[in-house]
Amino acid sequence: MTLDQVPVRLLGPVDLDRARDVACAVLAAEQAAATRAQELTVDYALRREQFSRAIGSFQALKHRITDLYVLVETARSAAYAAPDSPRLVVVAKVHCSKALTTVAAEMIQLPGGIAVTCEHPVHRYLKRAHATAQLLGPPHHHLSRVHP
Template sequence: MTFTAEQDALRDSVRKLLDREAEPWPELCEQIGVAALAVPERFGGLGAGTTEMQVVAEELGRVLADVPFLGSAVLAVHAVLATGDSEACERLLPRFAEGVVGAVAWADADGRWSVPACHVTESTVDGEAHYVLNGDEAEIMLVMADGSLYEVSDFRAVRTPAMDETRRLARVAFDHSPARLLGPVDLTALRDVACAVLAAEQAGAAARAFELTVEYSRQRHQFGRPIGGFQALKHRMADLHVLVETARSAAYAAPESSRLAAVAKVHCSEALATVAGEMIQLHGGIAITWEHPAHRYFKRAHGATWLFGSPGEHLGRVRPPLS
């Protein structure tokens, strides 16, 4: 993989800001413009591509940043763009570019993203969407229903407890809520973009979990020597290194096609889960304490695995059809 000088500079800027800011979202928007990345220039954005969004997501994944980037700057922005509605783009995208939080209500209680949870009857939306990214803090609520995107202002959003406390999810209910049609949306294409960016986030989290594990193996001593010097652990570290590198490659290849987006979702989910699990094992007892970050990477791995559909569901898109 090769990156441009601008992409490397973006990565460096995001990493430095995340290192110094406890609540990074305002600064990410004001100083770097991450909320405006996917917004075309004519709507007040930066007009960047998917790779730039992945660069940011990879850095956010490294520190498990609790910010509305994936749900708002990626999913909500691309959902509006996918409608092709010029009026909606002119009205909503400049607000997203400024950092206003948007959310897309989509999945049902079983975590299915292939069919929207809500439905429309005579310009009103009914239903309850689950696992809505940043749904409880969204100023702009978008709803996927019957193959189209709607804007709704009357809704009830409640943050739902999640094992991964660094991912803000909500349950959003609609009861004959007046809905404004924005336009039809290709659900598969929209989910592919979300999966590609999520895969980069997972790759970043896996890389950092691996780095922390390697560092610990050099510090912890058994039988008078660092545990990282034992042959068995060297083999395990080598396997984890391969997983991290292949996950990163799969993530950045994801935008090339729908099939590669599915490959990235499957492989990056499994890679992060494996690395996080090994992180727990190789750290020993300290890894299950609240003070150590290992448990947070493990929880992020579990939650991210099911976001936008399970690996098993996406694996069905990777396998060629039986003749």
């Protein structure tokens, strides 16, 4: 179907900046759902055993998982605050993009080789993280809106 000769009529004034901010706030909220990605990683670390103990009990992994927890919680806070102002939308878009990308990358590293197979859902989070980081403009584009 082609719509070459269809008349177009605006329904009303459109504030494209506001529409972009709403879309970025919604995207940040989705990215802040990295909680699920983190939960999968923690669950795997608690179940997977190496040297007769769960890999999640090793101090090095505990620290990395804790860092992910902090990143996810700050992303969630940024996403909750985003609707309050255009500046907070920028903060949420930039921080949540970085958070999901970081969490997804760590999800690949912490479980090891299983994470890059089709049998494990982790690879989908990484693909989604990279795609959404660029969606509606990359983070540096949004930073230039508040720091011209």
